[in-house]
Amino acid sequence: xxxxxxxxxxxxxxxxxxxxxxxHGRDDTLGLAHSxxxxxxxxxxxxxxxxxxxxxxxxxxxxxxxxxxxxxxA
Numbered sequence: 001x002x003x004x005x006x007x008x009x010x011x012x013x014x015x016x017x018x019x020x021x022x023x024h025g026r027d028d029t030l031g032l033a034h035s036x037x038x039x040x041x042x043x044x045x046x047x048x049x050x051x052x053x054x055x056x057x058x059x060x061x062x063x064x065x066x067x068x069x070x071x072x073x074a
Contacts, residue, residue: 004058006048008039010065011073017066021046034071 007027009018016032019042030042036055043051054060056068066073 004060004062006043006054006061008033008061008063008068011070013073015072017071036069 003022005022007020007022009020011017012032016034016038019030019033019039020027021030022028023046030046031038033039033042039055040051043054048054048060061068
């Protein structure tokens with residue numbers, strides 16, 4: 001795998017960050033997360049085992065356009 005399968009995109013102007021997962025050769029949107037809790041819920045629904053542990057693992061999650069765990073636009 002060349003990059004992390006889960007991407008947390010830059011914060012939107014209205015708040016929250018789009019979350020996508022790369023699987024089966026394509027990117028699927030999991031939803032718009034407004035907190036770490038939302039992100040964990042999305043990852044659980046996508047089948048990630050123990051999602052709390054992967055949030056800060058760059059092999060699993062790539063945080064784009066802003067620091068990790070920041071949910072609102074700066």
